Amino acid sequence: MINIRTIRAIDWPAIMEIQRECYHQLDPEPLEVMSNKAELAPACCWVAERQGKVLGYLLCHPWRAHQPPPLSVPMRRLAGHDEFYLHDLAVAGEARGIGVGQRLLATALEFASDEGYEHAGLVAVQDAPAFWRKQGFLPADTLKSLDEYGDGAVYMRLPLAEPA
Template sequence: MSIQIRSISPQDWPQIMAIQAECYHQLTPEPLSVMSNKAELAPDCCWVAEYQGRVRGYLLCHPWRANQPPSLSVTMTALAGAQEFYLHDLAVSAEVRGMGVGQRLLATALTFASNKGYQHAGLVAVQDAPTFWRKQGFVPSATAKSLAEYGEGAVYMRLSLTEPA
C-alpha cells in the first residue's frame, strides 16, 4: 500500500489529535478547537497522510503575515494577510517515520503555495525540528515576535518559493 495525501476531513481529527499528542513533548498540544480552526479558515491548505487506512501524519497551513508567526493555542477569527504561506504544524506518527511522509506532505503544500503565487513559506521550528527544516531548504529568519511560547530553541524559518534570477 502507498501513502495517500488528501485534504483533511472532519472524521480525521481524533487521529490528528492523537498524532499531535504523540509528537509534542516539549509543548502543550493545542486544543482541537484551535487545530480545526486552521482547516475551517483555510480548508485547501490542510492535509493528512493516510497509510493502511489510517491517518499517520498531517500538515496544517494557512496564509499569514510575513515574519510574524501567529500565537499558539489561539483561535483565529480571520487569516491575517496573504504575504506568506505559513506552515503551522507538521507531525508524523512514529509508526511511519523514515517513510518520507513529512516530505510528501511538505511537497504537497509547497506545490500548492507556488501554484497560488506565494513567494515564501514560513514556519516556527520547535523541539528538534530545525535540523529537519534546514534539510528541506528552510533558513532561519528574523522576526520581532517573541518565540517563547513555542518552547526553548524555537526558530522562525523561511523558504523562498521562487527561483533566483
C-alpha cells in the same frame, strides 16, 4: 501506498493523537485551535494516509511574513496573505522514515507556489530546526517573541519557485 488529501472531519481524532505523541516540550493545542486552521484554510490542510489510517498531517494557512501566529488561540480570520505559513507538521512514530513528512511538505509547497506565494514560513520547535534546514528553510528575523513556542524555537523561511 501513501495518499495525501485534505483534512476531513473524521480525521481529527487521529490528528490529535499524533499531535499528543509528537509534542513533548509543548502542551498540545486543543481541537478547537487545530480545526480552526482547516476551517479558515481548508484547501491547505492535509493528512497522509495509508489504507485509511492517518499517518501524519500538515496544517497551513496564509499569514503575515515575519509575524508567526500565537499558539493555542483560535484565529478569527487569516491575517495577511504575504506568506504561506506551515503551522504544524507531525508524523506518527510508526510512519517515520518512510517519507510521510516530505510528501506532505511537497504537497504544501507545490500548492503555495501554484497560488503565487513567494515564501513559506514556519516556527521550528523542539528538535525540528535541523529537519527544516534539510528541507531548505533558513532562519529569518521576526520581531515577535517566540517564547510560547518553547526553548530553541526558530522562525524560518523558504523562497518558493515561480510557477511553471
